[in-house]
Amino acid sequence: MISFIITIIVIACMAYMSLIYESTSLVRLCVAGAMFLVVAFVYLMIRRKxxxxxxxxxxxxxxxxxxxxxxxxxxxxxxxxxxxxxxxxxxxxxxxxxxxxxxxxxxxxxxxxxxxxxxxxxxxxxxxxxxxxxxxxxxxxxxxxxxxxxxxxxxxLPEPKDITFRLGERIRNFYGDSDIYDDVRPGKDSGQIFDIREFRDGDKVQRINWKLSAKKGCLLVREDSQPKACPVILFFSVRRIGDKGYRADAYSKALESISSISFALMDKGCPHFMVWNSKSRNTLIRVRVDDEESFFLAMTGAMADSVFQEYEDMKQAYREKYRGEIYVSEIYLKNDKLMMDGESVTDGEIVFK
Missing domain, CATH: 2.60.40.10 (Immunoglobulins)
Structure with missing residues (x-):
């Protein structure tokens, strides 16, 4: 567009000179230049469309x-x-x-x-x-x-670094609502059957499955399942380019820390939720992480679609959205520092109480 403006200025100067010197040659040149400019503009407008x-x-x-x-x-x-x-x-x-x-x-x-x-x-x-x-x-x-x-x-994706975890009794024996059940340990949720076994001394009579017992000719007891609830919440909130206080080194370090902790929890068999504020949906999104597929799903989703939100605001929004939900620990970033339950997390061994 600048070239058009320059050409118009040149043609205007030529027209002015032709008037001063009463030159018909300059007039013809101005007309030819103007016609060429119009043709070029129409040609480019058609191509643009x-x-x-x-x-x-x-x-x-x-x-x-x-x-x-x-x-x-x-x-x-x-x-x-x-x-x-x-x-x-x-x-x-x-x-x-x-x-x-x-x-x-x-x-x-x-x-x-x-x-x-x-x-x-x-x-x-x-x-x-x-x-x-x-x-x-x-x-x-x-x-x-x-x-x-x-x-x-x-x-x-950041390369996860080695982190040593010690999971406390509250984490290992956490009981909560979940649609996913433990394949190894029985529990107390009667909504899902874990196993059918023979009656043992000390078993309650109410747990006997009378129909199967009649078919097999022996007393069989139903064992209930153990829901695999998420005792840990991992809040993903990282400053991006354009956010106040953004630093490239802090961004890379934050991604590495969150990725490493999530991967280590998954590797330890501790299911957890990764939570972020979605830019496209304008609401909190959470993804359950308990295997490599869900880990990659959570990390890619959070890195692509999250917007920065202060931890206190995110926690309040989470409690309003998931009222009555209980968990043991929460991990988050505050002032570019990794925190767990109000305490700073340093490299080395991380202990869950």
Whole structure:
């Protein structure tokens, strides 16, 4: 657009000179320049309407320090002669929001696909957005801009570090409501049968299954199941680029700490909830973590969709949403420090009371 303005200024100056010197040659040159400018503008407006662009990633979860190719698809719906365009890609690298211009040449009518190699070094969520495009004429003298709203997200999970846990009796023997039951230990929930076994001395008569006992010819007792409730709540709330007080080193360290604790709890067989404030749903989201699949689901969901919220506000919102729920311990970040039940957590052994 700047080139159009400069050309208009030049033509206006030529027109002024033609009036001063009464030069018909300058008048003809001004008319030719104005006609050329109008034709170029109409041509670019048609091309602008006919060009669409989108970006996507073949996978969303990538390893650090490995190259991955993003795909940029530019669709040209015009059969006019096409040539150069420039795309502006905006992305954040956990340190600041960056912009990069890429020159592309459209070779054909229809879909044109290009690959952009990227390498991510730090853990975090990266969003690549096609922000705007400069569409040039055949001579490359003029261009017109068009904005797009296509984006693709890539994620690098932090590498969990070794953490030693000591689970107290309250954690190991925690009893609460759950739809998932223990496969190893019987319990007191009569809503689910754990096992059927022969009657032993000390068993209550009320637990005898009379129908099965009549079929088998011996007394059989029903053992109830033990619900596998979550005694630990892990609040995920990390400052991102644009948040007040954001620091790149604190962001990476927070991701590593939360990931390490969640993975260690899962490895110890301690189910827990990871909770975050969802940007897309504008409410608290929680995911139960008790195996590797749920661990990756929770971490990717929290890293991609969470917004920062102070711990006190998040805890209050959690209690309002899940009224009456009981748990033993809560882990959270406060002033970029990892806390558990009001006490700072340091590297080494973590003891749950």
């Amino acid at each position: 006919m060009i669409k662009c989108r970006i996507n990633a073949p996978i969303t979860l990538v390893d650090a320090n490995k190259t991955i190719n993003l795909r940029v698809m530019v669709r040209n719906n015009s059969r006019m002669i096409t040539d150069k365009i420039k795309l502006q890609i905006r992305y954040s690298d956990t340190r600041k929001i960056r912009k990069k211009w890429i020159s592309l040449f459209l070779a054909k009518y229809g879909e044109n696909e290009f690959t952009i190699p990227v390498m991510l070094t730090d853990a975090g969520y990266y969003e690549f957005e096609v922000h705007k495009c400069h569409i040039y004429d055949r001579l490359g003298l003029f261009y017109i801009s068009k904005r797009f709203s296509s984006s693709a997200g890539l994620m690098v």
